[in-house]
Amino acid sequence: MSSKPRVKNIVFDVVGTLVSHxxxxxxxxxxxxxxxxxxxxxxxxxxxxxxxxxxxxxxxxxxxxxxxxxxxxxxxxxxxxxxxxxxxxxxxxxxxxxxxxxxxxxKKCEVRPGAKLCIDTLKREGWTVWAFTSGDRERVVGYFEQGGVSIDAESVVTCDEIGVGKPELRAYAKLKEQIGVGEGDEVWFAAAHGWDVSAAGRAGFKTAYCTVLEREPLEDVFGKMDVVADSLEGLAEKVMSAEAKACS
Missing domain, CATH: 1.10.150 (DNA polymerase; domain 1)
Incomplete structure (x- = not known):
């Protein structure tokens, strides 16, 4: 009997991570x-x-x-x-x-260099990419449209819509419900905020942290992440590599 194919889901924070201030x-x-x-x-x-x-x-x-x-x-x-x-x-x-x-x-902030390539690379390799934000949907979708980032409105989950703000663990639980991740299914969470990735990890996500915003990972404060990279392109490569090892 063939095993169930592994679904590759990853969720990105938006402002500060994919979008620069x-x-x-x-x-x-x-x-x-x-x-x-x-x-x-x-x-x-x-x-x-x-x-x-x-x-x-x-x-x-x-x-x-x-x-x-x-x-x-x-x-x-x-x-x-x-x-x-x-x-x-x-x-x-x-x-x-x-x-x-x-x-x-x-509302006119721009996507970071490498954000488009990061998302395109993951999607090309069969990943389903989501965004989770405390921003409003219209503003966030506007960022993606302006920057050519291929995350559509249906793949954006907002805290305004679920009524709970990050980093409450309930927010990440509701995120899983919204994107249809079942009990025991693995899903990655990627952000450039240590507090955000750390909280997602405690909520059961695999964690990917990019130092492009904060520079210092501060593992003694936020804990060790599954993947750490200095660029969004590097983050995508490391996440894919980690997932490939998990499947081998």
Whole structure:
């Protein structure tokens, strides 16, 4: 009797992993750079702090049972972040129109070099590729369309739709339900966020971590991943190699 063919599923995080923040940092510099310099505040650091603070508040709300879409939390946090950055009067540096502009420009972030090749390589070798994101579907699909990444809307699962934010383990369990992964079936999770890959591993996924965003894997904090690579192309090759060994 022939054994059941092994289904090769892999899920990618989107923003930070397949999509870079560089455009977002650039537009903050272009719009507010001179005003921020008066407070010795680099635009890149402000953008990073804004993103990280929003992710924390979004996650804490989800953990407490009050899910709020990331975009809503993100937009609301801007002036609070300026306050924590040491700007005495945040609205003297920027206004609501600036925030609306940044939110629109955030939708124009670009896919990373190598993202298209990574996904194309996996799909060519018979992998089913999914995306799991805290972003809204329209924005994420827009990133893929602009960057020529062959992940269609039907292969995108959003936290907004399942009502639970990453990195709650329930989110990854619901992800498995959405993509039809049964009990005992193996599926990979790939991201450039250590916390995301680590949580997916505890939820039963095989783990693939790319250092393109954070550079330092910090295994003493997040644990050892099944695959670690410095580029998205390298990640695809290592995942395929690991899967081939598992099947041999």
């Amino acid at each position: 560089e455009h977002f940092y650039t537009v903050i510099e272009d719009r507010l750079g001179p005003s921020l310099k008066k407070h010795s505040l680099p635009a890149r650091l402000l953008g990073f702090a804004w993103l990280e603070s929003a992710e924390r508040e979004y996650t804490f709300l989800s953990l407490s049972g009050a899910y709020v879409p990331f975009a809503q939390v993100f937009e609301a946090m801007f002036f609070r972040v300026l306050h924590f950055a040491g700007v005495p009067e945040p609205r003297s540096v920027a206004n609501e129109e600036d925030v609306k502009y940044f939110m629109q420009e955030y």
